[in-house]
Amino acid sequence: MSCFQCGKALASALLSPEDTQRMDREMASILPMVMERAGMMVARLIRQHRRPCRVLVACGPGNNGGDGYVAARYLSEWGWPVSVASFQLPREGSLADQMARRWKGAMVPFVPEEAQQADLVIDAVFGAGMNRDLPEAVERFFAAAGQIVAIDVPSGLDGATGAVRGQVTPCWMSIALIRKRPGHLLSPGREICGEVVCADLAIPEAIMAEMDVRVWENGPSLWSIPVQAADDHKYKRGVVSICGGAEMHGAALFAFEAARHVGAGLVRLTVPSDAALLYRLASPAAIVDTQPLEQALKDERRHVWVCGPGLGMEEAEQTLPLLLKAGRQVVADAGALSWAAGKTEALKGVSVITPHMGEFSRLFGDLTGSRLDAARRAAAELDTVVILKGADTLIAAPDGRVAVNVHATPALAVAGAGDVLSGLVAAFLAAGMPAWEAAAAAVWVHGEAGQRAAEKKAGWIVPEDLFYELGRARQAASCPA
Ligand SMILES: NC(=O)C1=CN([C@@H]2O[C@H](COP(=O)(O)OP(=O)(O)OC[C@H]3O[C@@H](n4cnc5c(N)ncnc54)[C@H](O)[C@@H]3O)[C@@H](O)[C@H]2O)[C@@H](O)CC1
Ligand SMILES: Nc1ncnc2c1ncn2[C@@H]1O[C@H](COP(=O)(O)OP(=O)(O)O)[C@@H](O)[C@H]1O
Ligand SMILES: [K+]
Incomplete structure (x- = not known):
């Protein structure tokens, strides 16, 4: 009796960094739209879970940062007091750079004092692309924050394994993009992610069907x-x-x-x-x-x-x-x-x-x-x-x-x-x-x-x-x- 059906199991797929990269390549032409939707979904989910409050979005140089700039724009348009602290600016001409340029609101220094003053800090510093240990400045910044919502994964979490690469402050919520990663479920990652909510992003079915997923949440x-x-x-x-x-x-x-x-x-x-x-x-x-x-x-x-x-x-x-x-x-x-x-x-x-x-x-x-x-x-x-x-x-x-x-x-x-x-x-x-x-x-x-x-x-x-x-x-x- 063979009962495993990849299609049926796609909903519970856990994405590896390779899956994400492959998907990014497949979606190259629609990536700006996907990032826009990612940021919007993050803002929406935050609005569903919290009353308006002072938000600080911490942005990194890659696409995770790009999602952060978009989320900041939406929350700000809805009347929330939002500022952005950039750990490192995106590379000129990159997609994240385009999103950063569309952010017209307040920019504040990337320092722990700013994180401390915010009611809610959005972690958009590193996501699936984190490839070395968390810089100390990032550790200190989040350690000063009260409530943290991570976009995709908390900065410092290895999404593939659940290992942490540095001192990672536990989050209140993590918003997994498209699908969860193994690291959302595997210890010690599981203990720092807080509640994990998935933002589906409505990726075209043809692209999802091409995925060679090898890891799933059991169900x-x-x-x-x-x-x-x-x-x-x-x-x-x-x-x-x-x-x-x-x-x-x-x-x-x-x-x-x-x-x-x-x-x-x-x-x-x-x-x-x-x-x-x-x-x-x-x-x-x-x-x-x-x-x-x-x-x-x-x-x-x-x-x-x-x-x-x-x-x-x-x-x-x-x-x-x-x-x-x-x-x-x-x-x-x-x-x-x-x-x-x-x-x-x-x-x-x-x-x-x-x-x-x-x-x-x-x-x-x-x-x-x-x-x-x-x-x-x-x-x-x-x-x-x-x-x-x-x-x-x-x-x-x-x-x-x-x-x-x-x-x-x-x-x-x-x-x-x-x-x-x-x-x-x-x-x-x-x-x-x-x-x-x-x-x-x-x-x-x-x-x-x-x-x-x-x-x-x-x-x-x-x-x-x-x-x-x-x-x-x-x-x-x-x-x-
Ligand atoms: N296909 C997908 O899954 C989508 C992914 N998106 C976002 O894209 C993210 C992945 O984006 P990227 O691949 O650009 O990766 P990241 O945004 O996580 O970071 C990559 C950048 O950070 C630098 N970096 C990595 N680790 C560092 C460290 N420890 N210290 C200093 N610099 C470091 C890298 O050199 C690179 O410049 C996802 O987590 C998600 O937020 C979304 O925009 C929507 C679609
Ligand atoms: N903290 C925990 N959360 C969830 N499941 C647990 C936890 N601790 C143990 N289990 C489960 O309980 C079972 C314990 O099995 P095992 O250690 O072999 O015990 P024993 O040999 O005495 O029966 C395993 O299935 C394990 O996954
Ligand atoms: K993040």
Whole structure:
């Protein structure tokens, strides 16, 4: 089943600097109109969010500055008291220069005292074109400001990665132009952007369709989860098998209950025989097998397995290679990832791995560069979908696609929440979804269930609270084709 459709997903595209540059080239002839619209939209959005107040627009030398001059003109025409502080004037003859020349209002020096006196400072110093560390004068200027609205991205934020290049003062609002950037969602960028509002700018569809987008905000436009049908039967819904360990029963049981509650047709636990009774007592609904794994693997219907939650090193060693040798689709987590540290190639053939940052570094070494690039590299290296978990979870495919998920809640920061996620991924794989789509949908449904559970329990949840939210969370995630 292939359900990824680029067109449908365009609304949630996250633009890289290369995307922006390509778009600028494609739109060369209409760029003045696009900049005019960008500045106007910024002014409009500010008018929607604030009563008239003293505004200072801080403008840089590039197109971000150009947008700032236009926004200043509109607000001023609407009667707002506006002045402009130029960090550096645009190059003569450039588009930004043309917009600067149309600004006939007050110009003030680019100094912190001016920023301090304004009720609202608009940051149009650097946007997507920022290519080196933030100059100190810019840091000091914004540090003195009260409320800041950033055009596109706050100056100093790397839109591609969410990294900051200097001391960046947190904004009240950021107005993303055309589409958000990964940096609006990825920490630490996410924490300095404030509320992120997108100004669509009505770019011609033909230009948008040409975009080779590889990064998206995770959401239902990226995948289709199978819906219930009159002729459903348990094998059509999908069979999930879970390896349980001898000592830590809870983790495998969390994955088991998650797969059951999100709609898998049949979920089975394969466990050491002396632990079987404990599993059965813990969950009377559990179908617990004690036959050797080789035996269980003779059943071709059991083609999706969760391997890792609650497994010790030895148990992981005794199960994962067998599952892979038998050509099963495997979701590898926890114990399986710890076992593979130092021999990452042992994970080749796994469909999805679900490391948190600690497990990821043990597998792939300390992070150099951005988490987004690291997750993408790991996915390509192993030819596996990588779910790099955290407050901003990344779902990377071997072909370079990445979904950035912020549809979650800090209420999920509790032991066992990751085991639930493994069960969800397996359930969606077993339902026939391709690995990247299954992983992205599982992460979103996990976040949705977390939000619903947190709402009921003032934010303080345990993993079990997620189970009874999963049906509705799956429903919310089912996007009609
Ligand atoms: N296609 C699009 O996405 C559109 C983009 N627009 C605007 O264009 C912006 C990008 O414009 P540009 O590519 O001109 O880039 P910027 O306006 O972000 O800045 C580029 C200029 O700043 C200088 N610069 C960069 N980092 C610096 C640093 N740390 N210290 C000193 N100087 C530095 C560069 O040498 C260059 O002169 C977007 O953020 C957005 O605001 C809009 O005008 C509308 C359309
Ligand atoms: N601050 C947070 N905001 C949103 N989601 C979070 C946050 N902290 C943790 N999570 C999510 O909760 C889950 C925790 O998984 P993990 O760390 O593997 O825990 P465990 O192995 O104990 O189950 C992950 O899916 C992660 O993305
Ligand atoms: K900016």
